[in-house]
Amino acid sequence: MKKIDVKNIVVGFGKGGKTLAKFLAVKGESVVVIEQSPRMYGGTCINIGCIPSKFLIVNGEKGLKFTEAAEKKAMLTGNLNLKNYHMIADEATAEVIDGKAKFVSDHEIEVMDAEGEVIAQLIGERIFINTGATPVLPPIPGLVDSRNVVTSTELMDLKQLPEHLTIIGSGYIGLEFASMFASYGSKVTVLDIFDNFLPRDDEDISKLVRSDLESRGIIFKLGVKIDAITDNSVEIINKEGKKVSILSDKILVATGRKPNTAGLGLENTNIQLGQRGEIVVNDKLETTVQNVWALGDVHGGLQFTYTSLDDFRIVSNNLYGDGKRSLSDRKNVPTSVFITPALSKVGLNEKDAKAAGIDYRLFKLAATAIPKSAVLNQSKGLLKALVDPETDKILGITIYAEESYETINLISLAIEVGLPYTLLRDKIYTHPTMTEALNDLFAAKNEVK
Ligand SMILES: Cc1cc2nc3c(=O)[nH]c(=O)nc-3n(C[C@H](O)[C@H](O)[C@H](O)COP(=O)(O)OP(=O)(O)OC[C@H]3O[C@@H](n4cnc5c(N)ncnc54)[C@H](O)[C@@H]3O)c2cc1C
Numbered sequence: 001m002k003k004i005d006v007k008n009i010v011v012g013f014g015k016g017g018k019t020l021a022k023f024l025a026v027k028g029e030s031v032v033v034i035e036q037s038p039r040m041y042g043g044t045c046i047n048i049g050c051i052p053s054k055f056l057i058v059n060g061e062k063g064l065k066f067t068e069a070a071e072k073k074a075m076l077t078g079n080l081n082l083k084n085y086h087m088i089a090d091e092a093t094a095e096v097i098d099g100k101a102k103f104v105s106d107h108e109i110e111v112m113d114a115e116g117e118v119i120a121q122l123i124g125e126r127i128f129i130n131t132g133a134t135p136v137l138p139p140i141p142g143l144v145d146s147r148n149v150v151t152s153t154e155l156m157d158l159k160q161l162p163e164h165l166t167i168i169g170s171g172y173i174g175l176e177f178a179s180m181f182a183s184y185g186s187k188v189t190v191l192d193i194f195d196n197f198l199p200r201d202d203e204d205i206s207k208l209v210r211s212d213l214e215s216r217g218i219i220f221k222l223g224v225k226i227d228a229i230t231d232n233s234v235e236i237i238n239k240e241g242k243k244v245s246i247l248s249d250k251i252l253v254a255t256g257r258k259p260n261t262a263g264l265g266l267e268n269t270n271i272q273l274g275q276r277g278e279i280v281v282n283d284k285l286e287t288t289v290q291n292v293w294a295l296g297d298v299h300g301g302l303q304f305t306y307t308s309l310d311d312f313r314i315v316s317n318n319l320y321g322d323g324k325r326s327l328s329d330r331k332n333v334p335t336s337v338f339i340t341p342a343l344s345k346v347g348l349n350e351k352d353a354k355a356a357g358i359d360y361r362l363f364k365l366a367a368t369a370i371p372k373s374a375v376l377n378q379s380k381g382l383l384k385a386l387v388d389p390e391t392d393k394i395l396g397i398t399i400y401a402e403e404s405y406e407t408i409n410l411i412s413l414a415i416e417v418g419l420p421y422t423l424l425r426d427k428i429y430t431h432p433t434m435t436e437a438l439n440d441l442f443a444a445k446n447e448v449k
Protein backbone atom coordinates (compact mmCIF):
# COMPACT_ATOMS: atom_id res chain seq x y z
CA MET A 1 0.00 0.00 0.00
CA LYS A 2 1.17 3.49 -0.84
CA LYS A 3 1.98 5.86 2.04
CA ILE A 4 2.35 9.40 0.80
CA ASP A 5 3.33 12.57 2.58
CA VAL A 6 2.40 15.42 0.29
CA LYS A 7 2.11 19.19 0.40
CA ASN A 8 -1.30 19.41 -1.33
CA ILE A 9 -4.17 16.94 -1.57
CA VAL A 10 -7.18 17.70 -3.76
CA VAL A 11 -10.14 15.44 -2.96
CA GLY A 12 -12.34 15.20 -6.08
CA PHE A 13 -11.42 16.16 -9.65
CA GLY A 14 -13.92 19.03 -9.92
CA LYS A 15 -13.60 22.41 -11.61
CA GLY A 16 -12.12 24.39 -8.72
CA GLY A 17 -9.92 21.53 -7.52
CA LYS A 18 -8.39 20.57 -10.87
CA THR A 19 -7.63 24.19 -11.69
CA LEU A 20 -5.95 24.60 -8.32
CA ALA A 21 -4.02 21.32 -8.71
CA LYS A 22 -2.63 22.49 -12.04
CA PHE A 23 -1.77 25.91 -10.59
CA LEU A 24 0.14 24.35 -7.67
CA ALA A 25 1.89 21.76 -9.85
CA VAL A 26 3.05 24.47 -12.26
CA LYS A 27 4.59 26.17 -9.22
CA GLY A 28 6.54 22.96 -8.61
CA GLU A 29 4.60 21.92 -5.50
CA SER A 30 3.68 18.28 -4.87
CA VAL A 31 -0.04 17.64 -5.48
CA VAL A 32 -2.17 14.50 -5.32
CA VAL A 33 -5.66 14.54 -6.84
CA ILE A 34 -7.93 11.73 -5.62
CA GLU A 35 -10.85 10.82 -7.90
CA GLN A 36 -13.31 8.04 -7.13
CA SER A 37 -14.22 7.25 -10.73
CA PRO A 38 -12.09 7.32 -13.90
CA ARG A 39 -15.26 8.32 -15.72
CA MET A 40 -15.17 11.56 -13.73
CA TYR A 41 -11.66 12.87 -14.47
CA GLY A 42 -12.38 16.56 -14.91
CA GLY A 43 -15.54 16.45 -12.77
CA THR A 44 -19.29 16.79 -13.28
CA CYS A 45 -19.37 19.57 -15.85
CA ILE A 46 -17.43 17.94 -18.67
CA ASN A 47 -18.51 14.33 -18.03
CA ILE A 48 -22.13 14.32 -16.89
CA GLY A 49 -23.21 17.97 -16.54
CA CYS A 50 -22.96 21.18 -18.53
CA ILE A 51 -21.03 20.06 -21.60
CA PRO A 52 -22.88 16.83 -22.51
CA SER A 53 -26.28 18.37 -21.71
CA LYS A 54 -25.62 21.46 -23.83
CA PHE A 55 -24.24 19.29 -26.64
CA LEU A 56 -27.47 17.29 -26.66
CA ILE A 57 -29.59 20.45 -26.45
CA VAL A 58 -27.83 22.12 -29.39
CA ASN A 59 -27.93 18.99 -31.54
CA GLY A 60 -31.58 18.30 -30.73
CA GLU A 61 -32.39 21.75 -32.06
CA LYS A 62 -30.36 21.05 -35.19
CA GLY A 63 -32.55 18.00 -35.83
CA LEU A 64 -29.96 15.28 -35.15
CA LYS A 65 -31.42 11.90 -34.16
CA PHE A 66 -31.07 11.19 -30.43
CA THR A 67 -29.04 8.00 -30.89
CA GLU A 68 -26.57 9.77 -33.15
CA ALA A 69 -26.27 12.77 -30.83
CA ALA A 70 -25.77 10.47 -27.82
CA GLU A 71 -22.94 8.65 -29.62
CA LYS A 72 -21.22 11.92 -30.52
CA LYS A 73 -21.73 13.17 -26.97
CA ALA A 74 -19.93 10.08 -25.62
CA MET A 75 -16.98 10.79 -27.93
CA LEU A 76 -16.82 14.41 -26.84
CA THR A 77 -16.89 13.65 -23.11
CA GLY A 78 -14.38 10.81 -23.58
CA ASN A 79 -11.91 13.20 -25.21
CA LEU A 80 -12.40 15.86 -22.56
CA ASN A 81 -12.00 13.31 -19.78
CA LEU A 82 -8.67 12.13 -21.19
CA LYS A 83 -7.44 15.68 -21.75
CA ASN A 84 -8.30 16.57 -18.16
CA TYR A 85 -6.52 13.50 -16.81
CA HIS A 86 -3.32 14.39 -18.66
CA MET A 87 -3.60 18.04 -17.70
CA ILE A 88 -2.81 16.94 -14.11
CA ALA A 89 -1.12 13.55 -14.42
CA ASP A 90 1.52 14.78 -16.90
CA GLU A 91 2.81 17.42 -14.48
CA ALA A 92 6.13 16.33 -12.93
CA THR A 93 5.04 17.01 -9.32
CA ALA A 94 1.42 15.85 -9.62
CA GLU A 95 -0.26 12.48 -9.29
CA VAL A 96 -3.82 11.28 -9.84
CA ILE A 97 -4.92 8.45 -7.53
CA ASP A 98 -8.02 6.43 -8.46
CA GLY A 99 -10.20 5.66 -5.47
CA LYS A 100 -12.63 6.99 -2.89
CA ALA A 101 -11.12 9.31 -0.31
CA LYS A 102 -12.04 9.11 3.36
CA PHE A 103 -10.67 11.31 6.13
CA VAL A 104 -9.27 9.43 9.12
CA SER A 105 -8.18 12.60 10.90
CA ASP A 106 -7.92 16.33 10.13
CA HIS A 107 -4.99 15.92 7.73
CA GLU A 108 -4.94 12.17 7.02
CA ILE A 109 -6.82 10.49 4.21
CA GLU A 110 -7.29 6.88 3.20
CA VAL A 111 -8.07 5.95 -0.39
CA MET A 112 -10.20 2.89 -1.07
CA ASP A 113 -10.70 0.95 -4.28
CA ALA A 114 -14.11 -0.19 -5.56
CA GLU A 115 -14.05 -3.20 -3.18
CA GLY A 116 -13.47 -0.95 -0.16
CA GLU A 117 -9.85 -2.07 0.17
CA VAL A 118 -7.51 0.68 1.40
CA ILE A 119 -4.95 1.27 -1.37
CA ALA A 120 -3.23 4.42 -0.15
CA GLN A 121 -2.72 6.47 3.00
CA LEU A 122 -1.91 10.14 2.63
CA ILE A 123 -0.93 12.97 4.90
CA GLY A 124 -1.45 16.41 3.42
CA GLU A 125 -0.10 19.72 4.69
CA ARG A 126 -2.96 21.37 2.82
CA ILE A 127 -6.21 19.66 1.79
CA PHE A 128 -8.75 21.01 -0.70
CA ILE A 129 -12.16 19.28 -0.69
CA ASN A 130 -13.89 19.45 -4.08
CA THR A 131 -16.33 16.53 -4.06
CA GLY A 132 -19.28 18.28 -5.75
CA ALA A 133 -22.95 17.40 -5.25
CA THR A 134 -25.24 14.41 -5.82
CA PRO A 135 -28.91 14.24 -6.83
CA VAL A 136 -31.51 14.45 -4.06
CA LEU A 137 -33.88 11.47 -4.25
CA PRO A 138 -37.19 12.40 -2.59
CA PRO A 139 -38.83 9.70 -0.44
CA ILE A 140 -41.57 8.82 -2.96
CA PRO A 141 -42.91 5.23 -2.64
CA GLY A 142 -41.53 3.07 -5.46
CA LEU A 143 -38.91 5.62 -6.58
CA VAL A 144 -35.81 3.61 -5.71
CA ASP A 145 -37.33 0.30 -6.88
CA SER A 146 -38.62 1.47 -10.26
CA ARG A 147 -36.51 0.17 -13.15
CA ASN A 148 -37.17 3.34 -15.10
CA VAL A 149 -36.28 6.07 -12.64
CA VAL A 150 -33.10 7.82 -13.74
CA THR A 151 -30.99 10.84 -12.85
CA SER A 152 -29.67 13.25 -15.48
CA THR A 153 -26.50 11.15 -15.75
CA GLU A 154 -28.29 7.95 -16.81
CA LEU A 155 -30.79 9.80 -19.01
CA MET A 156 -27.96 11.24 -21.11
CA ASP A 157 -26.48 7.76 -21.51
CA LEU A 158 -29.63 6.19 -22.98
CA LYS A 159 -29.26 4.46 -26.31
CA GLN A 160 -32.94 4.86 -27.18
CA LEU A 161 -35.11 7.94 -27.03
CA PRO A 162 -37.87 7.54 -24.40
CA GLU A 163 -41.34 7.87 -25.86
CA HIS A 164 -42.92 9.23 -22.68
CA LEU A 165 -40.53 11.06 -20.40
CA THR A 166 -41.81 12.27 -17.04
CA ILE A 167 -39.63 14.75 -15.20
CA ILE A 168 -39.96 15.36 -11.47
CA GLY A 169 -38.78 18.91 -10.74
CA SER A 170 -39.12 22.09 -12.81
CA GLY A 171 -35.78 23.68 -11.89
CA TYR A 172 -32.65 24.01 -14.00
CA ILE A 173 -32.24 20.34 -14.90
CA GLY A 174 -35.99 19.68 -15.22
CA LEU A 175 -36.52 22.52 -17.70
CA GLU A 176 -33.34 22.01 -19.72
CA PHE A 177 -34.05 18.29 -20.12
CA ALA A 178 -37.72 18.93 -20.91
CA SER A 179 -36.69 21.31 -23.68
CA MET A 180 -33.96 18.91 -24.89
CA PHE A 181 -36.12 15.77 -25.03
CA ALA A 182 -39.05 17.64 -26.59
CA SER A 183 -36.66 18.64 -29.41
CA TYR A 184 -35.77 14.98 -30.00
CA GLY A 185 -39.45 14.04 -30.09
CA SER A 186 -40.25 12.58 -26.65
CA LYS A 187 -43.62 13.33 -25.10
CA VAL A 188 -42.57 15.22 -21.97
CA THR A 189 -44.52 15.84 -18.75
CA VAL A 190 -43.00 17.99 -15.99
CA LEU A 191 -44.20 17.66 -12.38
CA ASP A 192 -43.41 19.87 -9.40
CA ILE A 193 -44.68 20.04 -5.84
CA PHE A 194 -44.83 23.81 -6.13
CA ASP A 195 -47.49 25.55 -8.15
CA ASN A 196 -45.36 28.61 -8.66
CA PHE A 197 -43.46 28.16 -11.95
CA LEU A 198 -39.99 29.82 -12.02
CA PRO A 199 -40.72 31.36 -8.64
CA ARG A 200 -37.76 33.75 -8.66
CA ASP A 201 -38.63 35.29 -12.03
CA ASP A 202 -41.08 38.08 -12.82
CA GLU A 203 -44.54 36.82 -13.61
CA ASP A 204 -44.59 38.08 -17.22
CA ILE A 205 -41.35 36.19 -17.88
CA SER A 206 -42.40 32.95 -16.19
CA LYS A 207 -45.80 32.97 -17.94
CA LEU A 208 -44.14 33.44 -21.30
CA VAL A 209 -41.52 30.73 -20.72
CA ARG A 210 -44.21 28.29 -19.65
CA SER A 211 -46.51 28.99 -22.60
CA ASP A 212 -43.58 28.74 -25.05
CA LEU A 213 -42.57 25.36 -23.60
CA GLU A 214 -46.22 24.25 -23.69
CA SER A 215 -46.45 25.29 -27.34
CA ARG A 216 -43.70 22.72 -28.00
CA GLY A 217 -45.88 19.99 -26.50
CA ILE A 218 -44.44 19.92 -22.97
CA ILE A 219 -47.12 19.30 -20.35
CA PHE A 220 -46.79 20.88 -16.90
CA LYS A 221 -48.55 19.53 -13.83
CA LEU A 222 -47.50 21.80 -11.01
CA GLY A 223 -48.55 21.91 -7.37
CA VAL A 224 -49.08 18.14 -7.40
CA LYS A 225 -48.34 15.45 -4.86
CA ILE A 226 -46.47 12.48 -6.24
CA ASP A 227 -48.07 9.50 -4.59
CA ALA A 228 -46.15 6.57 -6.03
CA ILE A 229 -43.90 5.47 -8.86
CA THR A 230 -44.03 2.14 -10.66
CA ASP A 231 -41.92 0.80 -13.52
CA ASN A 232 -44.00 2.56 -16.14
CA SER A 233 -46.05 5.24 -14.46
CA VAL A 234 -46.08 8.11 -12.01
CA GLU A 235 -49.16 8.34 -9.82
CA ILE A 236 -50.01 11.87 -8.77
CA ILE A 237 -52.73 13.65 -6.85
CA ASN A 238 -53.54 16.78 -8.79
CA LYS A 239 -54.58 20.16 -7.44
CA GLU A 240 -58.24 19.12 -7.47
CA GLY A 241 -57.39 16.15 -5.25
CA LYS A 242 -57.90 13.63 -8.06
CA LYS A 243 -55.58 10.67 -8.63
CA VAL A 244 -53.98 10.69 -12.08
CA SER A 245 -51.64 8.13 -13.58
CA ILE A 246 -48.98 9.35 -16.03
CA LEU A 247 -47.64 6.77 -18.45
CA SER A 248 -43.84 7.01 -18.47
CA ASP A 249 -41.14 4.86 -19.96
CA LYS A 250 -38.46 6.96 -18.25
CA ILE A 251 -38.79 9.07 -15.10
CA LEU A 252 -36.14 11.73 -14.50
CA VAL A 253 -35.63 12.84 -10.91
CA ALA A 254 -34.44 16.45 -10.99
CA THR A 255 -35.32 17.64 -7.50
CA GLY A 256 -32.05 19.33 -6.61
CA ARG A 257 -28.48 18.30 -5.85
CA LYS A 258 -27.01 18.11 -2.36
CA PRO A 259 -23.40 18.62 -1.21
CA ASN A 260 -21.49 15.37 -1.58
CA THR A 261 -20.10 14.75 1.90
CA ALA A 262 -21.56 11.32 2.72
CA GLY A 263 -18.84 8.70 3.20
CA LEU A 264 -16.05 11.30 3.31
CA GLY A 265 -15.27 10.42 6.94
CA LEU A 266 -15.72 13.99 8.13
CA GLU A 267 -16.96 12.63 11.47
CA ASN A 268 -13.30 11.70 12.08
CA THR A 269 -12.29 15.36 11.76
CA ASN A 270 -13.08 18.78 13.17
CA ILE A 271 -14.51 19.87 9.80
CA GLN A 272 -17.96 21.18 10.54
CA LEU A 273 -21.02 20.40 8.44
CA GLY A 274 -24.14 22.55 8.04
CA GLN A 275 -27.75 21.38 8.14
CA ARG A 276 -27.85 20.29 4.50
CA GLY A 277 -24.62 18.30 4.78
CA GLU A 278 -22.57 21.15 3.30
CA ILE A 279 -19.06 21.88 4.50
CA VAL A 280 -19.08 25.07 6.54
CA VAL A 281 -16.59 27.60 5.15
CA ASN A 282 -15.66 31.18 5.91
CA ASP A 283 -15.39 34.01 3.40
CA LYS A 284 -12.06 32.66 2.14
CA LEU A 285 -13.37 29.08 1.77
CA GLU A 286 -11.45 27.82 4.80
CA THR A 287 -13.19 25.04 6.71
CA THR A 288 -13.18 24.84 10.50
CA VAL A 289 -9.83 23.00 10.30
CA GLN A 290 -6.70 25.01 9.57
CA ASN A 291 -5.25 24.43 6.09
CA VAL A 292 -8.32 22.57 4.86
CA TRP A 293 -10.48 24.36 2.28
CA ALA A 294 -13.69 23.44 0.42
CA LEU A 295 -14.38 24.49 -3.18
CA GLY A 296 -17.42 24.14 -5.45
CA ASP A 297 -20.86 22.61 -4.83
CA VAL A 298 -19.72 20.85 -1.64
CA HIS A 299 -19.76 24.02 0.46
CA GLY A 300 -23.41 24.62 -0.26
CA GLY A 301 -23.40 27.90 -2.20
CA LEU A 302 -24.42 28.42 -5.80
CA GLN A 303 -24.02 25.26 -7.89
CA PHE A 304 -22.34 26.36 -11.10
CA THR A 305 -19.10 25.46 -12.83
CA TYR A 306 -18.14 29.11 -13.05
CA THR A 307 -18.61 29.68 -9.31
CA SER A 308 -16.46 26.61 -8.58
CA LEU A 309 -13.83 28.16 -10.86
CA ASP A 310 -14.15 31.41 -8.95
CA ASP A 311 -13.59 29.44 -5.74
CA PHE A 312 -10.21 28.49 -7.23
CA ARG A 313 -9.50 32.21 -7.73
CA ILE A 314 -10.36 32.95 -4.10
CA VAL A 315 -8.16 30.16 -2.73
CA SER A 316 -5.19 30.83 -5.02
CA ASN A 317 -5.44 34.56 -4.37
CA ASN A 318 -5.30 33.96 -0.64
CA LEU A 319 -2.42 31.50 -0.91
CA TYR A 320 -0.25 33.37 -3.39
CA GLY A 321 -1.91 36.66 -4.34
CA ASP A 322 -2.74 39.85 -2.50
CA GLY A 323 -5.29 38.03 -0.31
CA LYS A 324 -8.08 40.43 -1.25
CA ARG A 325 -10.50 37.96 -2.85
CA SER A 326 -13.37 36.50 -0.84
CA LEU A 327 -16.86 35.06 -1.32
CA SER A 328 -18.45 38.34 -0.29
CA ASP A 329 -16.88 40.26 -3.16
CA ARG A 330 -18.57 37.87 -5.62
CA LYS A 331 -21.43 39.98 -6.91
CA ASN A 332 -23.66 40.06 -9.96
CA VAL A 333 -23.30 36.39 -10.82
CA PRO A 334 -25.07 35.85 -14.17
CA THR A 335 -27.17 32.73 -14.75
CA SER A 336 -28.58 31.02 -17.84
CA VAL A 337 -31.15 28.26 -18.16
CA PHE A 338 -30.42 26.63 -21.51
CA ILE A 339 -33.98 26.13 -22.70
CA THR A 340 -34.99 27.35 -26.16
CA PRO A 341 -34.66 30.32 -26.22
CA ALA A 342 -32.40 30.64 -23.18
CA LEU A 343 -33.42 32.48 -20.02
CA SER A 344 -30.56 34.55 -18.59
CA LYS A 345 -30.41 36.93 -15.68
CA VAL A 346 -28.10 39.14 -13.71
CA GLY A 347 -28.80 41.55 -10.87
CA LEU A 348 -32.31 42.52 -9.81
CA ASN A 349 -35.63 41.82 -11.48
CA GLU A 350 -38.89 43.61 -10.65
CA LYS A 351 -39.78 41.03 -8.03
CA ASP A 352 -36.45 41.51 -6.19
CA ALA A 353 -36.60 45.31 -6.44
CA LYS A 354 -40.17 45.47 -5.11
CA ALA A 355 -39.35 43.10 -2.26
CA ALA A 356 -36.36 45.22 -1.29
CA GLY A 357 -38.25 48.53 -1.74
CA ILE A 358 -35.80 49.69 -4.41
CA ASP A 359 -36.99 52.35 -6.83
CA TYR A 360 -36.41 51.60 -10.55
CA ARG A 361 -37.09 52.60 -14.13
CA LEU A 362 -38.21 49.70 -16.31
CA PHE A 363 -37.35 49.03 -19.96
CA LYS A 364 -38.99 46.21 -21.91
CA LEU A 365 -38.51 44.85 -25.41
CA ALA A 366 -40.08 41.87 -27.18
CA ALA A 367 -37.45 39.66 -28.84
CA THR A 368 -39.43 39.77 -32.07
CA ALA A 369 -38.21 43.37 -32.52
CA ILE A 370 -34.58 42.21 -32.83
CA PRO A 371 -33.49 41.67 -36.48
CA LYS A 372 -31.22 38.75 -35.51
CA SER A 373 -34.26 36.92 -34.10
CA ALA A 374 -35.63 36.68 -37.63
CA VAL A 375 -32.26 35.49 -38.93
CA LEU A 376 -32.22 32.77 -36.29
CA ASN A 377 -35.84 31.92 -36.94
CA GLN A 378 -36.57 32.29 -33.24
CA SER A 379 -38.57 35.37 -32.39
CA LYS A 380 -39.86 34.18 -29.02
CA GLY A 381 -38.77 36.08 -25.94
CA LEU A 382 -38.76 39.21 -23.84
CA LEU A 383 -36.05 41.48 -22.44
CA LYS A 384 -36.48 43.48 -19.23
CA ALA A 385 -34.01 45.86 -17.65
CA LEU A 386 -34.14 47.84 -14.42
CA VAL A 387 -32.26 51.13 -14.09
CA ASP A 388 -31.55 53.24 -11.03
CA PRO A 389 -33.51 56.53 -11.47
CA GLU A 390 -30.89 58.52 -9.54
CA THR A 391 -27.64 57.24 -11.06
CA ASP A 392 -28.70 55.74 -14.42
CA LYS A 393 -26.79 52.58 -13.45
CA ILE A 394 -28.24 49.22 -14.45
CA LEU A 395 -29.77 47.36 -11.51
CA GLY A 396 -30.45 44.14 -13.35
CA ILE A 397 -31.64 42.49 -16.53
CA THR A 398 -33.58 39.41 -17.57
CA ILE A 399 -33.11 38.28 -21.15
CA TYR A 400 -35.38 35.53 -22.33
CA ALA A 401 -34.16 35.32 -25.93
CA GLU A 402 -31.84 33.52 -28.30
CA GLU A 403 -28.16 33.72 -27.36
CA SER A 404 -28.95 35.46 -24.08
CA TYR A 405 -26.25 33.30 -22.49
CA GLU A 406 -23.72 35.44 -24.40
CA THR A 407 -25.28 38.89 -24.00
CA ILE A 408 -25.77 38.44 -20.25
CA ASN A 409 -22.01 38.44 -19.66
CA LEU A 410 -21.70 41.91 -21.16
CA ILE A 411 -24.41 43.27 -18.87
CA SER A 412 -22.85 41.57 -15.88
CA LEU A 413 -19.64 43.47 -16.64
CA ALA A 414 -21.55 46.74 -17.13
CA ILE A 415 -23.19 46.34 -13.72
CA GLU A 416 -19.87 45.40 -12.12
CA VAL A 417 -18.13 48.56 -13.30
CA GLY A 418 -21.21 50.75 -12.78
CA LEU A 419 -21.80 51.86 -16.39
CA PRO A 420 -24.85 54.04 -17.06
CA TYR A 421 -27.51 52.42 -19.22
CA THR A 422 -27.10 55.25 -21.75
CA LEU A 423 -23.67 53.94 -22.65
CA LEU A 424 -25.08 50.54 -23.60
CA ARG A 425 -27.97 52.25 -25.39
CA ASP A 426 -25.65 54.36 -27.55
CA LYS A 427 -22.82 51.90 -28.14
CA ILE A 428 -21.98 50.59 -31.62
CA TYR A 429 -22.61 46.82 -31.86
CA THR A 430 -22.01 44.52 -34.80
CA HIS A 431 -25.06 43.69 -36.87
CA PRO A 432 -27.05 41.49 -36.99
CA THR A 433 -26.51 40.29 -33.41
CA MET A 434 -28.68 39.72 -30.37
CA THR A 435 -26.48 42.14 -28.41
CA GLU A 436 -27.51 45.08 -30.57
CA ALA A 437 -30.96 44.71 -28.95
CA LEU A 438 -29.46 46.84 -26.17
CA ASN A 439 -29.63 49.89 -28.49
CA ASP A 440 -33.39 49.42 -28.66
CA LEU A 441 -34.13 48.03 -25.21
CA PHE A 442 -32.88 51.20 -23.52
CA ALA A 443 -34.51 53.60 -26.01
CA ALA A 444 -36.99 56.07 -24.51
CA LYS A 445 -39.92 54.47 -26.39
CA ASN A 446 -39.33 51.18 -24.57
CA GLU A 447 -39.48 52.61 -21.08
CA VAL A 448 -42.59 51.32 -19.26
CA LYS A 449 -44.03 54.17 -17.22
C1 LIG B 1 -27.03 17.77 -15.86
C2 LIG B 1 -26.32 18.96 -15.31
C3 LIG B 1 -26.18 20.09 -16.09
C4 LIG B 1 -25.49 21.19 -15.59
N1 LIG B 1 -25.36 22.29 -16.39
C5 LIG B 1 -24.63 23.34 -15.96
C6 LIG B 1 -24.38 24.45 -16.81
O1 LIG B 1 -24.83 24.49 -17.95
N2 LIG B 1 -23.62 25.45 -16.34
C7 LIG B 1 -23.08 25.43 -15.09
O2 LIG B 1 -22.35 26.37 -14.73
N3 LIG B 1 -23.33 24.41 -14.23
C8 LIG B 1 -24.08 23.37 -14.65
N4 LIG B 1 -24.27 22.30 -13.82
C9 LIG B 1 -23.72 22.35 -12.45
C10 LIG B 1 -22.21 22.08 -12.50
O3 LIG B 1 -21.97 20.91 -13.23
C11 LIG B 1 -21.66 21.92 -11.08
O4 LIG B 1 -22.03 23.05 -10.31
C12 LIG B 1 -20.14 21.83 -11.12
O5 LIG B 1 -19.71 20.85 -12.00
C13 LIG B 1 -19.63 21.53 -9.70
O6 LIG B 1 -18.24 21.41 -9.75
P1 LIG B 1 -17.41 21.09 -8.45
O7 LIG B 1 -16.10 21.75 -8.66
O8 LIG B 1 -18.15 21.42 -7.22
O9 LIG B 1 -17.22 19.51 -8.43
P2 LIG B 1 -17.54 18.36 -9.45
O10 LIG B 1 -17.20 18.75 -10.84
O11 LIG B 1 -18.91 17.88 -9.19
O12 LIG B 1 -16.48 17.25 -9.05
C14 LIG B 1 -16.52 16.53 -7.88
C15 LIG B 1 -15.69 15.27 -8.10
O13 LIG B 1 -15.42 14.65 -6.86
C16 LIG B 1 -15.47 13.24 -7.02
N5 LIG B 1 -15.67 12.67 -5.68
C17 LIG B 1 -16.77 12.79 -4.88
N6 LIG B 1 -16.56 12.18 -3.69
C18 LIG B 1 -15.31 11.67 -3.74
C19 LIG B 1 -14.51 10.95 -2.82
N7 LIG B 1 -14.95 10.63 -1.61
N8 LIG B 1 -13.26 10.57 -3.20
C20 LIG B 1 -12.78 10.89 -4.44
N9 LIG B 1 -13.49 11.57 -5.34
C21 LIG B 1 -14.74 11.99 -5.00
C22 LIG B 1 -16.63 13.04 -8.00
O14 LIG B 1 -16.56 11.79 -8.65
C23 LIG B 1 -16.41 14.22 -8.94
O15 LIG B 1 -15.60 13.90 -10.05
C24 LIG B 1 -24.95 21.16 -14.28
C25 LIG B 1 -25.09 20.02 -13.48
C26 LIG B 1 -25.76 18.93 -14.00
C27 LIG B 1 -25.89 17.69 -13.15
Ligand SMILES: NC(=O)c1ccc[n+]([C@@H]2O[C@H](COP(=O)([O-])OP(=O)(O)OC[C@H]3O[C@@H](n4cnc5c(N)ncnc54)[C@H](O)[C@@H]3O)[C@@H](O)[C@H]2O)c1
Pocket residue numbers: 138168169170171172173174176191192193194226254255256257302303304336337338
Ligand atom coordinates in the same frame (compact mmCIF):
# COMPACT_ATOMS: atom_id res chain seq x y z
N1 LIG C 1 -27.68 26.07 -16.80
C1 LIG C 1 -27.13 25.87 -15.61
O1 LIG C 1 -26.36 26.68 -15.11
C2 LIG C 1 -27.47 24.61 -14.86
C3 LIG C 1 -28.06 23.53 -15.50
C4 LIG C 1 -28.37 22.40 -14.77
C5 LIG C 1 -28.09 22.35 -13.42
N2 LIG C 1 -27.52 23.43 -12.82
C6 LIG C 1 -27.24 23.43 -11.37
O2 LIG C 1 -27.63 22.19 -10.81
C7 LIG C 1 -28.48 22.42 -9.69
C8 LIG C 1 -29.45 21.28 -9.51
O3 LIG C 1 -30.46 21.33 -10.52
P1 LIG C 1 -31.92 20.77 -10.26
O4 LIG C 1 -32.78 21.12 -11.42
O5 LIG C 1 -31.82 19.37 -9.81
O6 LIG C 1 -32.38 21.58 -8.96
P2 LIG C 1 -33.22 22.93 -8.80
O7 LIG C 1 -33.05 23.33 -7.40
O8 LIG C 1 -32.89 23.90 -9.87
O9 LIG C 1 -34.76 22.49 -9.04
C9 LIG C 1 -35.37 21.48 -8.27
C10 LIG C 1 -36.87 21.50 -8.53
O10 LIG C 1 -37.41 20.31 -7.95
C11 LIG C 1 -38.63 20.64 -7.27
N3 LIG C 1 -38.86 19.60 -6.24
C12 LIG C 1 -38.14 19.40 -5.12
N4 LIG C 1 -38.63 18.31 -4.45
C13 LIG C 1 -39.65 17.83 -5.19
C14 LIG C 1 -40.54 16.72 -5.05
N5 LIG C 1 -40.48 15.89 -4.01
N6 LIG C 1 -41.49 16.51 -6.00
C15 LIG C 1 -41.57 17.35 -7.06
N7 LIG C 1 -40.75 18.41 -7.26
C16 LIG C 1 -39.80 18.65 -6.34
C17 LIG C 1 -38.37 22.03 -6.72
O11 LIG C 1 -39.59 22.69 -6.43
C18 LIG C 1 -37.60 22.68 -7.88
O12 LIG C 1 -38.47 23.26 -8.82
C19 LIG C 1 -29.13 23.75 -9.97
O13 LIG C 1 -29.50 24.41 -8.79
C20 LIG C 1 -28.07 24.51 -10.71
O14 LIG C 1 -27.27 25.26 -9.81
C21 LIG C 1 -27.20 24.56 -13.52
